[in-house]
Amino acid sequence: MKTLRSFLEGKWVEGREPFATLVNPSTEEPLARASSSGLDLGAALELARSRGGPALRELTFAQRGELLRAWSKALHAKRDELIGLAMENGGNTRGDAKFDVDGAIGTLAHYADLGTQLGSLHALRDGEPVQLGRTARYAGIHLWAPRDGVAVHINAFNFPAWGTCEKAACALLAGMPILSKPATSTALAAHRVAEIGIPLLPKGSFSFLAGSTGDLLDRVGPQDVVAFTGSSQTANKLREQLSRRGARLNVEADSLNAAVLGPDVHPGSATWDLFVADVVRDMTQKTGQKCTAVRRIFATTAQKQEVRDALVERLAAVRVGDPARSEVTMGPVSTADQLRDVRAGIARLAKEAEVVVGGEASPKALAPEGKGYFVAPTLLLARDPQAARAIHEDEVFGPVATLCTSEPDKLADLVKRGGGGLVCSVFSDDRDFLRKLVLAVAPYHGRIYLGSEKVAGQTFGPGTVLPQLVHGGPGHAGGGEELGGIRGMQLYSQRVALQGDRAILDAVAPALAKQEA
């Protein structure tokens, strides 16, 4: 069996027993093994700090961008191989695998372009200079300076390619070396993504860890950044652990993403169709294993029956099975543990809601008999959305969502019950309704998607994270921020005010020239 190696201290190294086994979640066939046991993570961090950081910071944004572009192109050249790995180890359909791999390629290319725009600078100005003295000579500027440490990336199992690259793009362009650790269970694609990228980047700027984190987080310090994507439970442990280490922590965790149908939207309209298509896609794409997937669907009591019927019709048509078979439209969840968690989650939801479609413990699947981690697309209907708790608080990480209906003026409060989420989608063409709802739920979200007649056909739905827009959310969702163009680079930078003679400030930290912007 293939052993996944780590890239530490400038070389590929192998951990020792005990190993974790990576499997094909459709067939349960073992694919590879990984371990970080016995690896010297402290030395790896030290090389990143002493060699990788200085090498990156010597480059301009444009030069760092070219590194990302080379990586993006190299991934594109291996696209079919990567899609194959994602299908095999992730249980992805071909479409799901493309979503992950093309997301990785596209996000690197987007940040490469951003590097070109930022041109010959080494650090980025924040806002305009301000006059501080009697004359314009005495002034202040703000600068985003790259942090003098390592960016430790701990990724989730659901996006081995995209997750690795979206974090890497922001950190590397900002000027920080990375140590990237994928979730072990689906690490095949992440490992290959790293193998392709590492030779293209300066020594020490890209370390890769296969296996568990070991003592990594006891070795980070105040100039380091830890960016974590995963469960709230693990995030809370990390927060406590890092509160004594001083490293900056970014968390993207559980999110009970809401899709809200405006009272003005009726069957047959473009906005209705967009709503149904977006909800069904975001329930079933990647078998619902997206942090941005729709978990709660809100509509008015008057719309209940029609919404229910439209969703059931689509969800019942989904063909579950091994994505190696061409007729399959939804694969398994990624691991046996995930399957157990999803089943337990559906049981918890079923105490507060009625299962309308799906929900079976062992659904029929186009796969080897008795094998694979399959779940049917499952829609529940909340009995009393106001009284419910699990519906608003428990993220069931599979193709599962709950329909909640209420009077229109209660919708915003129900959305807020999620306690902070990555994305909320609202489907309406009524600007008054949109304005009130959006402003009410804005402090609870990192992103709000407004589905309306005029954008139908132009969007990829609320579940697609774009490099142009911030990804992350407050509260339950972890309080982090990634992507969003230069915003995602701020995590890896220190904002520093400089005050002094204006001419000296311009010499020390030049502004972006107009022709570069």
Added chain:
Amino acid sequence: MKTLRSFLEGKWVEGREPFATLVNPSTEEPLARASSSGLDLGAALELARSRGGPALRELTFAQRGELLRAWSKALHAKRDELIGLAMENGGNTRGDAKFDVDGAIGTLAHYADLGTQLGSLHALRDGEPVQLGRTARYAGIHLWAPRDGVAVHINAFNFPAWGTCEKAACALLAGMPILSKPATSTALAAHRVAEIGIPLLPKGSFSFLAGSTGDLLDRVGPQDVVAFTGSSQTANKLREQLSRRGARLNVEADSLNAAVLGPDVHPGSATWDLFVADVVRDMTQKTGQKCTAVRRIFATTAQKQEVRDALVERLAAVRVGDPARSEVTMGPVSTADQLRDVRAGIARLAKEAEVVVGGEASPKALAPEGKGYFVAPTLLLARDPQAARAIHEDEVFGPVATLCTSEPDKLADLVKRGGGGLVCSVFSDDRDFLRKLVLAVAPYHGRIYLGSEKVAGQTFGPGTVLPQLVHGGPGHAGGGEELGGIRGMQLYSQRVALQGDRAILDAVAPALAKQEA
């Protein structure tokens, strides 16, 4: 004895036994007492969330700014009274007290002006819209939306007026209600500042807590913000406590601020004089009890003797005593505990450095015999700055600094040994030296002050925190950010991306009109 009351749930209330006693630190005479025992802090937070927040968010930025302006003007009308309280309870000289009180008045006025500039908006756009689809119609914007909770402000003893108002200005203008808790020992001025402001602000938007925090921090949630100024030790406890509560935490803690003299600067030059004046002011103003005070002074070995002589001459001329006496130029530290800590700190430094001036356990002071918490201005000279630990890590919160000399190319590494600070000052007219040093130490600081010939006479020195520039620092300094114009308001806001039809976005969250900007 006067009992300081708290303003909670819309009324002034008194705590019960046990009370803490506030004293005059020059005479040790008791002035007032305070306790939060028995007060219902949960109900106070609830009123702030349910009444104060909505009331503020209904106002435009311009209207919120007018509230700050009214408070600023009302404080100005009571300026002499406030200065008197700061002198009596804080041990401030008249100059020190003005620094605190005028800082409060000025910062409120600055944010009032910012409110006027932001005009009729309720939430602030972040950056420009981006095109997301094939046409400009499908677009994304980012918005800073006020958080739907309470801003809990825990202030330090050294700036009862300014500390209260700088935090309040950012939060209130951003649209968040505040609960302000001053350090008990010097709360007289903070209490009066709150008494003056509370009637001017909407119900529930300003709560005030005299005494300890009690169970306050066990009652905050994910939409709340806690902004803390104080010691690293308390900050670490807070971090751990709040890691389980989900509230956003901003910390401004210990800082070993460095003042660096460039190798090009010689006695007699304007830059030299600026260096000496700034260092002496920032060692002795507020008796060195400023988070931004100079703690470490760096110069080249060649400059050692001249720097030492210039500083000793000025420091020896400082007249220590009760600020009620007009000839006194430096008062006591604020409490008996502070005195004990400063003495212990000097003893720790003295293991790594030689005391050049000051350092006496009981200096001669113009005060009642045997009374008051006095410390002499104390300069030490490091024996081996590279080997030293306490010099770079222990913040001695009094009129105490250590001179460290080395070869020019070692200066940046020594500065970084502080592990992250609020402000670093560099005095030089050599642009190459400045560029290298500033870029090397930038990720370790929130602010860098460049003292040079052309700005001499226009600056208040590195220790003066300006509302235009960010205040806070990474690592040891806590990792927080306050002030800096709109940057300080970001702590109290959620950055949310909105994507959809461009016309709908503009209707839901309008941009700042050109005539307002």
